[in-house]
Amino acid sequence: MINGVRARQREQTRSALLRESRRLFAAEGYGAVGLAEIVRAAQVTKGALYHHFTGKPDLFRAVLGQVQQEVARKVADAAEAHDDPWDQLMAGCRAFLVSGADPDVQRIMLVDGPAVLGWNEWRALDEAASARHLAEALTALVEAGVIVPQPVEPLTRLLSGAMNEAALWLAASGGPGDLEDTWAALVRLLGALRPA
């Protein structure tokens, strides 16, 4: 029975744990949320949690994966709305800035992520979810001669870090014109990649 009562209940329990833990992690931060609080919100017990995940970090890893995929999807959608590779890069960057400005997304993806899983694992997940697309876009632009030839990986890290930090600042500053100012500065920096 592929769709039996058990399988359906299982998925329901798992998604409830993911949903509530994501809400609590985003609102209070990883360290400030206890497993008791999570299982109470999800209306299950610790036994259920440890049946689905190996521990608190593993639960967080699953939540982080969800958040990263959602952001990556928004970025990809924005990029695919354009045909010109350069326009795709710009649209993707702007979509990331806007998506990343969600405070809930940030705490999980940018603040707690590296600390909980370690920077190496966090970077591997980030690479798979979004940085890889950025690197591929930059590589394509180099090959097309749109931007000057150069090693792509360092450039990817610089731009990724710049946008991460900018998104964090945007969420904290709250000024209405800050997004456009940041965007203008980022466009200027990206413009340096094109040959004179």
Next chain:
Amino acid sequence: MINGVRARQREQTRSALLRESRRLFAAEGYGAVGLAEIVRAAQVTKGALYHHFTGKPDLFRAVLGQVQQEVARKVADAAEAHDDPWDQLMAGCRAFLVSGADPDVQRIMLVDGPAVLGWNEWRALDEAASARHLAEALTALVEAGVIVPQPVEPLTRLLSGAMNEAALWLAASGGPGDLEDTWAALVRLLGALRPA
């Protein structure tokens, strides 16, 4: 008695706690280090720790302050070796990239810092220690007409984030040419700030 036996012993105890906790935080990460381990390494008891600090986050805050000041000092020294404001900016950025590539510095300053203290408090400390100097340098360059007029704060966050992430990547990648590749990319990006 300003320099009595008590005052001297006090400073010795405090510095031992800072030294050992910094070593352990850097090596294992904030979460993985227990207070018992710290006080054992410092050869004191938990009573001494709580006499000097209000708790584990406060101890970490003191350690972070030390690390930030050391990095800021290196950056300032590198910048002051030049007279031209643009050269000062470049030298400071490069010094930060090199200093930040120390893995021990990173875990405390870039990974655990925001997660333990919260991004807002971390950013305030970072602002006071180093980002303020970067902002001031950029402001001076704008006023001198060396770089095009623009809001300085978003640009500061973009560059700060780019260099933070680049430093993390440099420490993890370990490739010998990576530092120069990253530096070249950063120089290219910074070049975009100058008027055409």
Next chain:
DNA sequence: TACCTTCACATACCAGCGGTATGTGAAATT
């Protein structure tokens, strides 16, 4: 249908953690 197995949890429990309340003895003050 009767029986057995599996599985998705629930319950009970534990070691270790950060944190606190209190004790103590030497140094400093009077």
Next chain:
DNA sequence: AATTTCACATACCGCTGGTATGTGAAGGTA
């Protein structure tokens, strides 16, 4: 010499993440 202060040390506590075990319904088998 008596007293106070201070820089810790000791003993203790509640809570947390984690684990070992129990349980009952769902699913398979005769």
